[in-house]
Amino acid sequence: MATWKLLLLQDSASPLMEQLSFFHDHTLLILVIITILVGQMMVGLLFNKFIHRFLLEGQLIEVIWTILPAITLIFIALPSLRLIYILDETNNPLISVKTIGHQWYWSYEYSDFKNLEFDSYMIPTMEMNKFNFRLLDVDNRMVVPFMSQIRMLITAADVIHSWTIPSMGIKVDATPGRLNQVSFTPIRSSIMYGQCSEICGANHSFMPIVLESISPIFFIKWIQKMT
Structure with missing residues (x-):
């Protein structure tokens, strides 16, 4: 819920919200890095007229760009799963x-x-x-x-x-x-x-x-x- 002059999330009033804010920052950092890398590659391909004659097909590069997204998803999924269990936990409520x-x-x-x-x-x-x-x-x-x-x-x-x-x-x-x-x-x-x-x-x-x-x-x- 946005309030006057508020650009980010509201101040956390509970440990759960603090953890959600940390996860938001963690995920946002990964998305910014991906956006910069993909943007740089797209700009390079658009303005580069040359072709690398030895890189028309490469097993190594295909393995790399298959493994890297999988690792990225793991870095996002593990904190997310941890949060799901924390949000559902109830211990001796007052x-x-x-x-x-x-x-x-x-x-x-x-x-x-x-x-x-x-x-x-x-x-x-x-x-x-x-x-x-x-x-x-x-x-x-x-x-x-x-x-x-x-x-x-x-x-x-x-x-x-x-x-x-x-x-x-x-x-x-x-x-x-x-x-x-x-x-x-x-x-x-x-x-x-x-x-x-x-x-x-x-x-x-x-x-x-x-x-x-x-x-x-x-x-x-x-x-x-x-x-």
Whole structure:
């Protein structure tokens, strides 16, 4: 999700997003090297009128340009496979939160606590305060403690939605009749914004997601206030 004057990815707010950023940089470097090499060869062939009479056919060069792409794919595939396993790993989550996508708002249920569930609607433009972000702020934020593993169970009540927070490296489809799972660990106190990333109807653009990570002490106070 691009923001004002942002040229690169958002600042990482979780270890998963840091790993995704590293993989992006790693892959981008390989692509830049390939682009430069292929571009140089194409320019050389276009502007060079000469023919090497001993290089019209060569077994060695064909072996080289077959092996090099295979090695390049290995350098991309190994970190990618590692990331796939890391993204699916869940170890002793502190709390579990179930989020349900509706047309066009989100519902949150904290199953580890009694009677703690609420709906999260976008704040209309006419009701915004000066410090609110247009089309991004909500009336009830999802609140979690930082430096703790959180398990999310994601589903939908009507059509397919997608629960997405770019700075956390999270994008999970919310499908009716199915529970999808993801875990994450916020690394600092922050407010993170996201939006539904699956076209779900007329007001698809008006169901933002706001995740607030706070210290465990303040999280306990928030729980007591909400219950």
